[in-house]
Amino acid sequence: MTTRQSQVALICLKKEFLSGAPEERPIKLLINGQYAKLTGTELRQIFHDHSILELCEVEHLGQEQLRNVVDQIADKIISVSEELSYFSAILLLQIFVQTNFTGPRLPRVDELGFLVRLTSSTPAVLSLLSLSGQRPSKLVDWPLLLILSLRLFEKLQRCPISLVGENQSLEPEAAISQSNIPEFTEDNYVQAALCWWRARALQVQQSLFHDANPVLSTLTFSLLCPSLVAALMDNTDVNTAPNQYTLVLYHLERARAALGAGSETQASESLARAKSASGLQFVLTGCKAKRTRFQEKAFAALAVLARSQDTLLRVGSESRHNPQEVALNDDLFLERLRFENLGDDQALEELGDGKRVKIDFPNYESAEDQEAKLLPIAVKEDDIPAPLRSLDPNSQPALADLDSVQLLLRLETIRANTPANNALVGEELRALVERVLFSPPGSVNWLVFSNALWQRSLLETSRPKTVERGVLQLYSLVEELGVHAEQTARLFPKSKEEEQFPQMFAASDLRDDTTLINAVRSQYVYALPLSPKWSLDSRLAEKLLELGSVKSALEIYERLQLWTDAALCYGSMGNESKAEELVLRQLAESPDDARAVCVLGDVRQDPALWEKAWQLGRYANxxxxxxxxxxxRPDGSRDCRAAIGHQYDCVRANPLNFENWYFYGCLGLETEDYELAAEAFTRCVALDDSSQYAWSNLASALLRLDKLKEAFTALQRAVSSGDTEKASWKIWENYLIVAVKLGRWDEVLLASRTLLDTRKLDGDGSLDIPILEKLAGLLVAEPYDADARQTHFQRTCVKFLCQEVPAVVNYSARVWRIVAKVDLWRKKPWLALEDYEKAYRAAISRPELEADQDAWREAVAACEDLVSAYENFGELPGKHGAGDVVCKDWRFKARSTVRSLLSKGKVWEDTAEYVRLQELRDETKNK
Structure with a gap:
C-alpha cells in the first residue's frame, strides 16, 4: 500500500482500503479500534516513555502548569518521531471520541501506558478546552486526551499560536491567519490529511460547548478547503472506490460542520456535491398506505425512494456488527406502513391541504436544479426517475452507509430551515428517516441506525397523537446511548466481541481479521452531528421544555449540574432569585465562564456583567x-449609535450567526446608515437566502442608495423565498412601487393581484387606484381584436380589472369607471353601461354626501358620466345580437337619474355643481 492510500485509510477509517501489508499493521489496529494492541508496535516507546510518564501526574496542577505539561508531552512525542506523533494525535482523538461519544467505556489497562494517567477532569483541565468564554461540560471524560491531540496537531502544523488554554479573545480571522494552512498540492497529501484530522478535532471540541463557537467554525471551514481533498485523491486512477468514498465523506463532513455553525445554505451546497459524488438517487413521492392490520382503505402518506451506487455499497460496514431490527408484533399496528399507489399527487394535497410549504433554499425550476434540492419531489409517477420507478417501497434495497448519513444530514438541514411544527414538513422528514430505518435488517451501521432512531423520536414528539410515545422513546434512547448506557442494553444488545472487550484489550495476540464493535460505532462519527453522551440528556430536557414540562427538564439539568440551563428554566418561570442563585453557583465553580456571566447579566439587566463576559472571552451573546x-434602555431612551458599536463587535466575534447580522442591519436602517444596512443584510442572505424579510430589508437599503435594479432583484428574491403564500403585504407593496419605477408592468400586475388577494379585508385600501388606471391605459392602448389571441398580460389584466377588483371593491366610483373603460375596449358597451350605473350608485351611497362638498362633486361627476353613457351606448347593439339595443329606454333613465340627484342635493343649491345638474336636466328633456 502506498503512503497516500494509508492517509486515505486513516481519514476514512475503512479497513476495506488496506492491503494488509505488515508495515500497515498500526493503521489496521487503529481502524479496528484495538488501541491497547497498538502499544506492541512502534508506538510502545511513546506509550511507555518514562519521561512522559513522570509528566502525567497532573491531579493538582493549575491551568498554567497544565498547559506547560501538555506542551512538554507534545514536544517529547514529536522528538521521538514526527510520523508517530501524527499517528499518536489521531489515536488520542479516537480514544476520546470512543469514551465520550460512541462507547463502550474504555477500560484502564496497563498496555495503554501514559494514557491511563491522563484521566483527570478537574476545572483546571477543562479550562484548557475553553475558548471565547465558552466552557465544556464537567461530564467530559479524559479531557486531556483531546487537549493533547489538539496541541499535537497544532505543533505538527507549526501554528505560531495555540488555541489550547490561551488566546481566549482571538478573532476568527486571526485564528485563520495564524494557523499556517498550506497550499495543498498533489505532493503534500500528508499535510492535507493532517489538516483534515485537525478539523475533526476542532469539531469535537466544538461539540462540547453549548453554543456554536465562531473561531472553531471559521477555522474548520478554512482547513476543509477544496484543495485539501484534491491532494488526497489518487490521480493515477480517478474512478476508484477510495477516491469516491473520500470525496463523498469530505462533502458530508463539510455539511455537518456547516450545520454546527448554523449555516444551512453552506450545508445545502455541500450536500448537493455529496449527492453528485456518491451517485445516490432518491425522490419523495406521494402514495397511499395502510397503517393497521385491519385497515381496508389506504390513506395519504409519503415515501422516499432511494438507491445507492454499487461502488459505495461494496465498502459498507459488516452486517454482523450492525443492530438487528426488533419486531413489535403488535396485534393492531403494522410493523411499517404498507405502501401502494406510488406517485399519487392527491396524497401531497391531502397531507398539506393543497398548500405545500417550501423546504428548499432557492426556487428551482429546471430539471437540473431539481436535482440540487434538499429533497427532490415527484408529484406523479411519471416524475419518478426511471431507476427508482421499479423499486418496491415496501422492500427497498440496502443503502450505502454514507448515503444513509447523507439522508440524515439532509433531514437536519431541512428542519433547521423550515417553520417548526409544520405537519407536511414533519411527514417529509419522517419519510426520510424511515427510509434509513427500514433498510434490510442488519444493513445499517450502528451509529447511523441509533442516530436515525433519535431523529424519529424527536419527530414523534411534534405530533399530538404520538408525543407521549416520542418522549418515552427519547427516554429509552438516553438510557441506551447516554451517560447510563453502561448499565443498560436493551435496544442495542452487546455483541460477543463487546462482552469480551476488556479481555481482548489485554490479550497478547490479536487476529488481523477481528473488527471490534467500537470500530464500527466510530466509523461515521465525524460525518454525523456530534453528540456527546450527556448531550442526549440535555437535548431531552430541551424537548421537555418545548412541551411545557419544565419540572422534568429542571431535574435533568440539575442532575447534569448544568446550572446555567437550570437558571434559564427558573427565569422562564419568573423565579429570578432562584435563577440568579444557580448562575452564581456556576460562577463559583467556574469564575471565567462567559456564558454564565452573560446569563447573570440578562437576569440582572446589568451592562457591567455583559462587558465582563466580553472581556473574559469575546462572548458574542x-x-x-x-x-x-x-x-x-429601561428609561425608554435609545442610543442607536452605541447599539451599533456593540453589535459590530458581536458580528465580528460570530460572523456566521444570521440573527446577529439581521439586528445589525435593522440598526443601520433605523439610523439611516444604509451602507451599513446593505452590508449587513447582504451577509444575512448569504447565510440564509430563504429569509423574506432579510431580502426585503436589503432592498430597502439599496433603494435608499439609488440602486433600483439591485433593489428589485432583492425584492424578487423576497417574494419567492420561504413560504410565498405568507409573504408580508408590505414586501409586495415595495415590490409594486419599484416595479412601477422600472416600468415592469407584468410584475406590477402580479404584485397588484397578490396585494388584492392578501388584503381583501382592507377593501380599496388593498388597491393603488392610479396604478389601476395606468394598467387600464396600457391595456386599451392596443386595439382590441376579438379574433386574435390575447397576450398573457392582456388576459390577466382583463381578469384582474373586470373580475377580481370588482369582487373586492364595489363601492368606489373611480374603480367602476376604470372597469367601464376596459369593458368598452372589449366592445361590450352593455357591460360598460352597467359599470357606469354602479359607479353612480357608489357615489350617491356615500353617507357624507350631504355634508362633504367633495363627495357631492364626485356624485355630480358620476351622474354626468352615466347620462353621457346612456346617450352614447343606449342605441348600440345589445349583447344578444338579435336586433336588440343596449338600453331601449335610455332617455327616461337619464332624466330620472338627474332628477333623483337634484332631489338628494338640495342642501347644495348654491353650488356650481347644482347649477350644472339643472342644466343637465334641461338638456335631457330636449332629447
Missing part, C-alpha cells in the same frame, strides 16, 4: 445583549 440594552 454578551455584546448582543449590550446592543439590545442600548437600543431599548
Amino acid at each position: 454578551a455584546k448582543r445583549s449590550l446592543a439590545k440594552y442600548c437600543y431599548r
Whole structure:
C-alpha cells in the first residue's frame, strides 16, 4: 500500500482500503479500534516513555502548569518521531471520541501506558478546552486526551499560536491567519490529511460547548478547503472506490460542520456535491398506505425512494456488527406502513391541504436544479426517475452507509430551515428517516441506525397523537446511548466481541481479521452531528421544555449540574432569585465562564456583567445583549449609535450567526446608515437566502442608495423565498412601487393581484387606484381584436380589472369607471353601461354626501358620466345580437337619474355643481 492510500485509510477509517501489508499493521489496529494492541508496535516507546510518564501526574496542577505539561508531552512525542506523533494525535482523538461519544467505556489497562494517567477532569483541565468564554461540560471524560491531540496537531502544523488554554479573545480571522494552512498540492497529501484530522478535532471540541463557537467554525471551514481533498485523491486512477468514498465523506463532513455553525445554505451546497459524488438517487413521492392490520382503505402518506451506487455499497460496514431490527408484533399496528399507489399527487394535497410549504433554499425550476434540492419531489409517477420507478417501497434495497448519513444530514438541514411544527414538513422528514430505518435488517451501521432512531423520536414528539410515545422513546434512547448506557442494553444488545472487550484489550495476540464493535460505532462519527453522551440528556430536557414540562427538564439539568440551563428554566418561570442563585453557583465553580456571566447579566439587566463576559472571552451573546440594552434602555431612551458599536463587535466575534447580522442591519436602517444596512443584510442572505424579510430589508437599503435594479432583484428574491403564500403585504407593496419605477408592468400586475388577494379585508385600501388606471391605459392602448389571441398580460389584466377588483371593491366610483373603460375596449358597451350605473350608485351611497362638498362633486361627476353613457351606448347593439339595443329606454333613465340627484342635493343649491345638474336636466328633456 502506498503512503497516500494509508492517509486515505486513516481519514476514512475503512479497513476495506488496506492491503494488509505488515508495515500497515498500526493503521489496521487503529481502524479496528484495538488501541491497547497498538502499544506492541512502534508506538510502545511513546506509550511507555518514562519521561512522559513522570509528566502525567497532573491531579493538582493549575491551568498554567497544565498547559506547560501538555506542551512538554507534545514536544517529547514529536522528538521521538514526527510520523508517530501524527499517528499518536489521531489515536488520542479516537480514544476520546470512543469514551465520550460512541462507547463502550474504555477500560484502564496497563498496555495503554501514559494514557491511563491522563484521566483527570478537574476545572483546571477543562479550562484548557475553553475558548471565547465558552466552557465544556464537567461530564467530559479524559479531557486531556483531546487537549493533547489538539496541541499535537497544532505543533505538527507549526501554528505560531495555540488555541489550547490561551488566546481566549482571538478573532476568527486571526485564528485563520495564524494557523499556517498550506497550499495543498498533489505532493503534500500528508499535510492535507493532517489538516483534515485537525478539523475533526476542532469539531469535537466544538461539540462540547453549548453554543456554536465562531473561531472553531471559521477555522474548520478554512482547513476543509477544496484543495485539501484534491491532494488526497489518487490521480493515477480517478474512478476508484477510495477516491469516491473520500470525496463523498469530505462533502458530508463539510455539511455537518456547516450545520454546527448554523449555516444551512453552506450545508445545502455541500450536500448537493455529496449527492453528485456518491451517485445516490432518491425522490419523495406521494402514495397511499395502510397503517393497521385491519385497515381496508389506504390513506395519504409519503415515501422516499432511494438507491445507492454499487461502488459505495461494496465498502459498507459488516452486517454482523450492525443492530438487528426488533419486531413489535403488535396485534393492531403494522410493523411499517404498507405502501401502494406510488406517485399519487392527491396524497401531497391531502397531507398539506393543497398548500405545500417550501423546504428548499432557492426556487428551482429546471430539471437540473431539481436535482440540487434538499429533497427532490415527484408529484406523479411519471416524475419518478426511471431507476427508482421499479423499486418496491415496501422492500427497498440496502443503502450505502454514507448515503444513509447523507439522508440524515439532509433531514437536519431541512428542519433547521423550515417553520417548526409544520405537519407536511414533519411527514417529509419522517419519510426520510424511515427510509434509513427500514433498510434490510442488519444493513445499517450502528451509529447511523441509533442516530436515525433519535431523529424519529424527536419527530414523534411534534405530533399530538404520538408525543407521549416520542418522549418515552427519547427516554429509552438516553438510557441506551447516554451517560447510563453502561448499565443498560436493551435496544442495542452487546455483541460477543463487546462482552469480551476488556479481555481482548489485554490479550497478547490479536487476529488481523477481528473488527471490534467500537470500530464500527466510530466509523461515521465525524460525518454525523456530534453528540456527546450527556448531550442526549440535555437535548431531552430541551424537548421537555418545548412541551411545557419544565419540572422534568429542571431535574435533568440539575442532575447534569448544568446550572446555567437550570437558571434559564427558573427565569422562564419568573423565579429570578432562584435563577440568579444557580448562575452564581456556576460562577463559583467556574469564575471565567462567559456564558454564565452573560446569563447573570440578562437576569440582572446589568451592562457591567455583559462587558465582563466580553472581556473574559469575546462572548458574542454578551455584546448582543449590550446592543439590545442600548437600543431599548429601561428609561425608554435609545442610543442607536452605541447599539451599533456593540453589535459590530458581536458580528465580528460570530460572523456566521444570521440573527446577529439581521439586528445589525435593522440598526443601520433605523439610523439611516444604509451602507451599513446593505452590508449587513447582504451577509444575512448569504447565510440564509430563504429569509423574506432579510431580502426585503436589503432592498430597502439599496433603494435608499439609488440602486433600483439591485433593489428589485432583492425584492424578487423576497417574494419567492420561504413560504410565498405568507409573504408580508408590505414586501409586495415595495415590490409594486419599484416595479412601477422600472416600468415592469407584468410584475406590477402580479404584485397588484397578490396585494388584492392578501388584503381583501382592507377593501380599496388593498388597491393603488392610479396604478389601476395606468394598467387600464396600457391595456386599451392596443386595439382590441376579438379574433386574435390575447397576450398573457392582456388576459390577466382583463381578469384582474373586470373580475377580481370588482369582487373586492364595489363601492368606489373611480374603480367602476376604470372597469367601464376596459369593458368598452372589449366592445361590450352593455357591460360598460352597467359599470357606469354602479359607479353612480357608489357615489350617491356615500353617507357624507350631504355634508362633504367633495363627495357631492364626485356624485355630480358620476351622474354626468352615466347620462353621457346612456346617450352614447343606449342605441348600440345589445349583447344578444338579435336586433336588440343596449338600453331601449335610455332617455327616461337619464332624466330620472338627474332628477333623483337634484332631489338628494338640495342642501347644495348654491353650488356650481347644482347649477350644472339643472342644466343637465334641461338638456335631457330636449332629447
